[in-house]
Amino acid sequence: MNLLKKAKITQLQVVIGLLLSMAARAQTVRGRVTDAASGRPIRGVSIVGLNTQTGTTTDANGSYSLRLSPGSHTLRYSFVGYETRSEPVQIQDETTVSINISLTESRASLNEVIVVGSRAQTARTNIQTPVPVDVIGSKELKAYAQTDLSQILNYAAPSFSSNRQTVSDGTDHIDPASLRGLGPDQVLVLVNGKRRHTTALVNINGTFGRGTVGTDLNAIPVAAIERIEVLRDGAAAQYGSDAIAGVINVVLKKETPWAASLQYGQHASHTLGRHFNDGATTQFDLSKGFRIGRRGSISFGAQYLDRGATNRGGIDTRPLLYSNLPTRGANESETDFGTRYRVLKADDDARAQAAGLDRNNMRVGNAAVRNLGFLVNGAFGIEKTAEVYFQTGFTDKQGKAAGFYRLPSQSTQVDLTLYPNGFLPFIHTGVQDLSASAGLRGLAGGWHYDLSNTFGQNRIRFDITNTVNASLPTGTSPTEFYAGTLRFAQNTINADVSKRHEAGGILTALNTAFGAEFRIDSYEIQAGDELSYSFGQPSQGIEGRKIGTAFTAAGAQVFPGFKPANALTKSRNNQGLYADLEAEFGPRFLLGVAGRYENYSDFGHNFSYKATGRFTVYKAISIRGAVATGFRAPSLHQRFFNNESTQFVNNVPRQILTVNNDNGIVRQFGVGSLKPELATSYSLGLAGQLGKTVTFTVDAYEIAIKDRIVFSSQFVRETAPTGTVNTILNTVDPNQQINSVQFFTNAISTRTQGLDVVLTDRIRIARNSLTLSAAANFNQTKVTQIKGSSTLETNPDLRARLFDRTEQSRFESSVPKSKINLSGGLTTGKWDFLIRALRFGEVTFLSTTDPFTTDGKPRIVDGVPYPTENDQTFSAKWVTDLTVTYRFLKTVSATLGATNLFDVYPDRAYLNPRNSETNLTGDPATRYSGNLDNTSNGRFLYSRTVTQFGFNGRFLFGRINLTF
Structure with a gap:
């Protein structure tokens, strides 16, 4: 021993x-x-x-x-x-x-070595790359007034669009994002060049990105970021599935000094005759990088964010809150009915006043959220030319979002013994996001190699409070429910090698890169407590109650829990191989080709290719372009997500069944298994330098996608009991509590065309520095084909419900068709000034009901034409941000600023004149009706279906920055 x-x-x-x-x-x-x-x-x-x-x-x-x-x-x-x-x-x-x-300050807009988009070892700036890349550095990240990553990108990159949603369940806490007008699941996110996992949430609510699964950018602390690279070009041949619109690469900090900042702000806004001081936000950032030994370093970035809720909801226009609307008797005159109606309303108003029931009963705005997260990034040399590296992070996000108010008159959804005046239910969303990556990279025999394993997991728990299961005997329902958990995990193994070969003659250099990838995805739905989803309580022999002949609503109001029948655990794997070649023909001509083969265990294989080129035509001015094919594999969420939910459509609550793509109900509609989306993209641009200080890039693009996966419109039960939808739903719902069904299917093809323009100038005046920039994106998406199954195509009514007018507008016009960003930054002495004006282009909403019949005549509803105003275009708006920073010392500075300085709001949503609580006439063609517009009885003053820049108004803030 x-x-x-x-x-x-x-x-x-x-x-x-x-x-x-x-x-x-x-x-x-x-x-x-x-x-x-x-x-x-x-x-x-x-x-x-x-x-x-x-x-x-x-x-x-x-x-x-x-x-x-x-x-x-x-x-x-x-x-x-x-x-x-x-x-x-x-x-x-x-x-x-x-x-x-x-x-020396760069004459190019950003002269940092760009990683994304090329595996060549040659350093290139954004005007030297063969495809367009935006770079947002840490200095710019700190200058922005926005607090989270998705909102920073929304104001920094014109081709990127993201807005917070409202009254949309879990989507209130995970902002859907768009690059070049495409969906949230058509942009790939990398961290330090490694694939980032998506969220566990599939957006099934009526917002932009409905039916998609995106990446939660706000789970990445801004304090940990060194720079962000936004590749605006299809790159599936290089990086695999999802990179149809482009790639966002987040590069983490390395060895840096201590840096801390504390920010506080809130909205200070005025609209519609009301003042708002809400949304109080406190954010604390901390980062530090340490040198470890001779060739090692480790850095971390942490962020704490506490954001209060905002409310820009309108006044409920329903005449009666405690009882149902009266109907005119067969022998009752209009005058007598109007008199009786006014008496009912007077009694109802008095009761509401006595109980303190406010007609401003919704919370329409940002959800409340607390977010705590960190990221650690490190590397350690183990040989002269090799190092081990890693990064890991964790984020915990706790959100509280409101749903639709349940009025006491909605008898099948309330328990008046518990909530005599109705209630506003809340969805508490707990999001835990975990990531870890480790690898070995180095140089051997002239070849750069990189071996790595990357794991990511997103877990979302739903708890519902201030609510009720209305199907339980009166007075017995809990008011809080655990509704279930979603989980998505991804593990990716990569092996990459590359080498630069110097040559003579016409070909001066050739960079070769090869690699392989093996990835496993897993998706899980965990059931909630029985009472969160049940009709009555079957385990205790308690039957669900009725009110007359009407069934009361099952499960927790606002978000019924996942049933055991919804629970599942599914997984898949895929293998990928790629080759990437980039040839330099002297200093003026660059040509690249890439190809990637992937094989998925659940749907088969795909091959994508890409060719790029850049040619210097005069001095520092180059023509560049690319042609590529791409694909997006259907997510496990889209294949297997299933649940029941309560949604309000034209003010009427519906119990909606979402069935997964493998369900027999989907097959009864003739719809087959999901297959990948396939894309072909083209880009052509001009980039370079004018004079000594001005740089520019101009890039045109076209992206054609076929077999896009959509979340169908709702197939609603027909009046006729023998209707197709009734017949299908009755097989799983004999009590007919479910109003409609929806599912995922490859149903449409689209074509997106656009233009990106970036212009920068950096001027030195004595010791003062002035930076000017102008950037713009012009973008248009058109649905070129809608194709259902043979069953749907032979039934005009079903075909119309597959992808209705509202769904079409989500794809074509719910993202601004243009965005222009003008900014100027001045550094003089101890002062920094930044002013930025953004023009958010118009968006358009199309109502589900076409105001015209197929023969072009006005559609008549209740004896009057259906309003054409429901098809609404919201005009372009300018939003201005201003920040001023003063440096007290080298290590201490303070910033004051405002976003939306001039308190600009979008256009108001159309409010039909009949949608008024005082409209109590006896004539059914003119009296109150709340389902003729999109305001949900006047409570949504601004559209929540199509958004440009949100509707919270001015935000004022102050920030202290320390480095030591």
Whole structure:
């Protein structure tokens, strides 16, 4: 035993000796990096030894220290907004080398090495890439007034669009996002170049992105981000499924000094004669990067966000709150009916006043949320040319969103013994997001290699409060329910190799890259408590109650829980192989090709390709373009999600059944299994530099997608008992409590065309710096084909319900058709000023009911034409942001600012004149009717179906920034 201990001690001594020997031979390069014009130190400059994989960053004083082994090295100094500089250095034993560097502000808009879109080792800026890439650096991220990543991108990248939703269940807490007008699931998100998992939530509510599964960008703390790269081009041939519209790559910080910021703000707005001071938001960010040993570093970024709810809801226009609307008797005159109606209303108003029931009974705006998250990023050198790296993070988000108010008159949905005045139910959404990635990368035999494993999981728990299961005996229902949990997990293994081959003659260099990927996806639905979904309580022999002949609503009002029949665990795997070649023909011509083969266990294989090119036509001006095919695999959520929910359609509550794609009900509609979406895209652009300071990029694109997966419109029960939908639903719902059914299917083809323009100018006046930029996106999507099954195509009524006018407008016009971003930033002395004006283009909503019949005549409802005003276009608006920063010290600064400085709101939603609580006439063609517009009885003053920039108005904030 003693011999064994001695042997272990001896081995340890040998290892320590070797490490000390290596450390002794490694020598130090020290120095300072400053701004060439002002002489101020630059914090966060990246210094990399190009042939050793060794790197570091500068501290708050611009100082750095880097350990290198003896020999010849080349150091590259790079920072967003500055020209990259390379310096040779010779390291000898027992020497310390001092290198001070001055960086010059870039004449390009952003002169950072771009990672996404190419596997070549050559450093390129955004005007040198063959496809368009936007870069948003950490300096810009800190300058924005927005608090979370999706909103920052919404204001920073014109081709990106994302808005918070309201009264849409879990979607209130996970913002749907669009790139180039396409869906949330058609943009791929990477973190440090590795695939990021999507959420567990599929959006089934009436908002943009309905039927899609996106990535929760707000689960990534902004404090951990060094820069964001937005590739605006199809890249499925390089990165696989989902990258039809493009790729967002989030690059994490490395070795950085301590940085902390504390921000507080709230909305201070005025609209419709009311003042609003709500949505109080507190945010705390903290980040730090540490040097570990000779060639190691570890950094972390953490964020805490507490955002209060906002409410821009209108006044309920229903004449009666406690009782149903009266009907005119057969022998009753209009005058007598009107008199009786007014008496009923007077009694109803008096009762509401006595009980304190406010007609402003909804909460229409941002949900309340608390978000705490962190990300850790690290790397450790293990050989001269190899390193182990990792990143891991966790975010916990707790949200509280409101649903539709249940009035006491809605007898089948309330229990008057518990809520005599009705109730506003709440959905509590607990989102836990976990990610972890680790790998080994280095250089061997001239080949760069990267082996990695990436895991991600998103888990969403639903708890419903201030609600009731109305089917239970009166007075016995709980008011809080656990409604179930969704979980999605993804594990990805990657192996990538690449090498740059120098050549002579016409071909001067060839970069070759090859790789393989193996990915496993899993999706899970966990059932809620019995009372969250049950009709009565079957386990205790308690039958569901009726009111007269009407069944009361089953499960928790606003969000019935997942039943055991909904519960499932499904998984799949896929294997991918790719090759990526990029050839340089002298300094003026670049040509690239890529191909990727993937095989999925659930639907089969796909091959995608891409070709890119860039040709310098004059000095720094180049033509660039690409042609590509792409695909998006149907998500497990779209294949298997199933549940029952309560939704309000034209003010009428519906119990809606969502069935998964493998369900027999779907087959009765003649719909087959889901297959992948297939895309073909083209882009052509011009990029370059004019004079010494102006850079520009102009890129046109077209994206054609066939077999797009849609979430069908609702197939509602017909009046005739023998109708097709009735016959199908009665097989699973003999009590006929379910009003309609919906499902996922490959039903449409679309064509998207657009233009991106970016123009920047950086002006130096003495020691003052002025940066001007103008960027714009013009975009149009058209549905080119709607195709159902043979069963649906032969039934005009069913075919119309497959993909109705409202669903079509979600694809074609719910995202602004244009967005223009004008900004100016001035740095003078200790002051920084940033002003930005964004023009959000028009959006259009089409109502489900066409105001005209198929022969072009007005559609008559209740004896009068159906209003054409329900088809509404909301005009373009300018929104202005302003921030002012003062630096007290090098390490302390303060920022004051405003988003939506001039308190701009979108156009009001159309309110039909008959939708008024005072409209009590006896004539059925003119008296009150709340289902003739899209305001839900006047409570939605602004459209929640199509959004441009939200409707919360002005937001004022202050922020303290520290670095030390």
